[in-house]
Amino acid sequence: MSGEVAVLGAGMHPWGKWGRGFVEYGVVAAREALADAGVDWRDVGSIVGADTVRGGYPGFVAGATFARALGWQGARVASVYAACASGAQAIAAARAQILAGLADVVLVVGADAAPKGFFRPAGGDRPDDPDWLRFRVLGATNPAYFGLYARRRMAVHGDTLEDFAQVKVKNAAAGALNTNARYRKAVTAEEVAASAVVADPLRLLDICATSDGAAALVLSSMEFARRHGAADPVRIRAVSTVTPTYPTTVLDLPDIATDSASAVAPADGTFRASIARAAYEEAGIGPEDVSLAEVYDLSTALELQWYEDLGLCAEGEGAKLLHDGATSAGGRVPVNTSGGLASFGEAVPAQAIAQVCEITWQLRGAAGARQVAGARVGVTANQGLFGHGSSVVAVR
Amino acid sequence: MSRTRTPVVADWFAGEGKSFRLLGTRCSACTCVFFPREDRFCRNPGCEGGALVEVALSRRGRVWSYTDGRYRPPAPYASDPELPWEPYTLIAVELEAERMVVLGQGAPGVSVRDLEVGMEVEVVPGVLDEDGETTWTTWHWRPVGVSA
Numbered sequence: 382m383s384g385e386v387a388v389l390g391a392g393m394h395p396w397g398k399w400g401r402g403f404v405e406y407g408v409v410a411a412r413e414a415l416a417d418a419g420v421d422w423r424d425v426g427s428i429v430g431a432d433t434v435r436g437g438y439p440g441f442v443a444g445a446t447f448a449r450a451l452g453w454q455g456a457r458v459a460s461v462y463a464a465c466a467s468g469a470q471a472i473a474a475a476r477a478q479i480l481a482g483l484a485d486v487v488l489v490v491g492a493d494a495a496p497k498g499f500f501r502p503a504g505g506d507r508p509d510d511p512d513w514l515r516f517r518v519l520g521a522t523n524p525a526y527f528g529l530y531a532r533r534r535m536a537v538h539g540d541t542l543e544d545f546a547q548v549k550v551k552n553a554a555a556g557a558l559n560t561n562a563r564y565r566k567a568v569t570a571e572e573v574a575a576s577a578v579v580a581d582p583l584r585l586l587d588i589c590a591t592s593d594g595a596a597a598l599v600l601s602s603m604e605f606a607r608r609h610g611a612a613d614p615v616r617i618r619a620v621s622t623v624t625p626t627y628p629t630t631v632l633d634l635p636d637i638a639t640d641s642a643s644a645v646a647p648a649d650g651t652f653r654a655s656i657a658r659a660a661y662e663e664a665g666i667g668p669e670d671v672s673l674a675e676v677y678d679l680s681t682a683l684e685l686q687w688y689e690d691l692g693l694c695a696e697g698e699g700a701k702l703l704h705d706g707a708t709s710a711g712g713r714v715p716v717n718t719s720g721g722l723a724s725f726g727e728a729v730p731a732q733a734i735a736q737v738c739e740i741t742w743q744l745r746g747a748a749g750a751r752q753v754a755g756a757r758v759g760v761t762a763n764q765g766l767f768g769h770g771s772s773v774v775a776v777r
Numbered sequence: 778m779s780r781t782r783t784p785v786v787a788d789w790f791a792g793e794g795k796s797f798r799l800l801g802t803r804c805s806a807c808t809c810v811f812f813p814r815e816d817r818f819c820r821n822p823g824c825e826g827g828a829l830v831e832v833a834l835s836r837r838g839r840v841w842s843y844t845d846g847r848y849r850p851p852a853p854y855a856s857d858p859e860l861p862w863e864p865y866t867l868i869a870v871e872l873e874a875e876r877m878v879v880l881g882q883g884a885p886g887v888s889v890r891d892l893e894v895g896m897e898v899e900v901v902p903g904v905l906d907e908d909g910e911t912t913w914t915t916w917h918w919r920p921v922g923v924s925a
């Protein structure tokens with residue numbers, strides 16, 4: 382297919398709280414991805430960095446920051462910020478350059494050294510910034526929104542706290558098998574239930590932590606891959622980066638209210654569902670073709686929501702799909718085989734790239750103890766602030 | 778010492794007691810309603826844009842969902858680190874006429890145990906926090922029939 386690009390290399394810096402700078406993590410991941418691809422850094426035509434938000438410039442100019450650390454070699458450069466979707470949009474920028482013939486080989490890097498505790502807005506008074514306002518006026522943290530979604534699912538679909546806990550149990554079991562994961566210990570439903578409530582009804586173990594970490598990919602044109610001796614590489618077939626359609630009717634981070642649907646009828650389906658639909662359409666596949674998925678389990682309840690939004694089951698059937706074992710290791714469509722954000726924590730600009738790393742290793746059959754047998758199609762899904770959301774489809 | 782009562786955000790709400798209302802804006806061309814108020818441009822992609830006129834939102838609505846904050850939120854939320862943290866509720870309320878969901882803190886004393894999805898609530902004036910000179914006012918959601 383002419384719209385495809387090859388994934389020649391994937392690399393990560395293990396996630397945790399390491400107390401070092403994001404550049405160091407990014408360079409480790411980049412060098413690993415370059416080595417995996419068998420590509421010399423000096424032969425890379427373009428570098429795209431997913432931005433981390435820092436006071437001072439280097440985090441905001443991540444592409445050049447990583448290029449300088451790896452050694453200036455004249456490559457084309459871009460830096461991309463889209464909150465949690467930054468990594469996927471960095472991949473989208475790299476893919477567009479390759480498909481446009483602007484570069485044969487592109488290095489994509491995302492890395493962060495996350496602050497402790499709740500994510501918070503940058504300092505200063507900004508009463509025209511919705512993200513600042515939701516903290517100032519409501520004290521509404523990210524987990525508060527996850528709590529709202531979880532309670533809504535309980536009321537509408539009958540989900541229970543036990544359903545949510547089983548998502549953590551599943552993802553912790555997967556993470557225990559992944560040397561790049563921060564948390565590598567099995568968790569029981571009892572341990573989830575015994576953890577402190579953060580935002581009713583969600584508990585500490587229902588919500589992902591903040592972490593340091595990095596992930597990188599080497600992408601190339603199919604022609605370069607062939608010349609390079611990669612006859613049958615993992616290919617990225619779609620990257621969806623759609624915006625919502627007015628009026629959005631699901632309360633979303635960091636908004637204080639939804640759009641009003643009184644004058645304009647809402648489109649069919651939610652924004653989250655449209656992210657996956659666009660990726661499937663671009664890839665020419667459907668949810669029935671998917672071998673495995675990596676989704677943003679910012680909370681356990683949100684993972685169930687993604688099952689439905691990705692079309693892996695009907696609306697309201699997420700908990701049933703989980704209990705049937707379909708999304709667990711050995712199931713019909715394993716979800717978060719990497720361990721997910723439950724096991725990694727959030728390193729914002731890296732996590733959407735890390736999802737594609739996991740899919741790549743799975744499609745190569747190189748995922749070791751976590752391997753999904755016969756994996757052919759992988760899909761990722763993420764959502765950032767302010768109408769950013771992305772989904773990547775990779776095939777073998 | 779008497780403090781000045783000042784809305785935490787200007788022009789998002791007004792009135793006292795039973796006449797307290799959230800204030801949004803309505804596009805005079807397409808009738809779309811916005812809250813928080815949109816004073817610069819109509820965000821309906823099918824609208825060429827009309828004058829945006831202030832409009833009071835419905836006083837009552839039904840609970841879309843709710844949660845609480847068991848840990849102290851970071852700044853710019855104002856709270857005294859010397860005092861023990863008191864959880865507050867957050868209630869997302871569906872307004873039938875406007876067909877929109879508006880988030881707000883629950884009135885003092887309303888805990889998640891008092892709430893259910895679908896329950897009727899009303900908007901009431903409230904206090905967000907106080908500093909040396911100012912009492913910062915806000916809106917709260919309170920279950921209908923509860924006067925505490």
Ligand SMILES: [Zn+2]
Nearest residue numbers: 804807819824
């Ligand atoms: Zn209009």
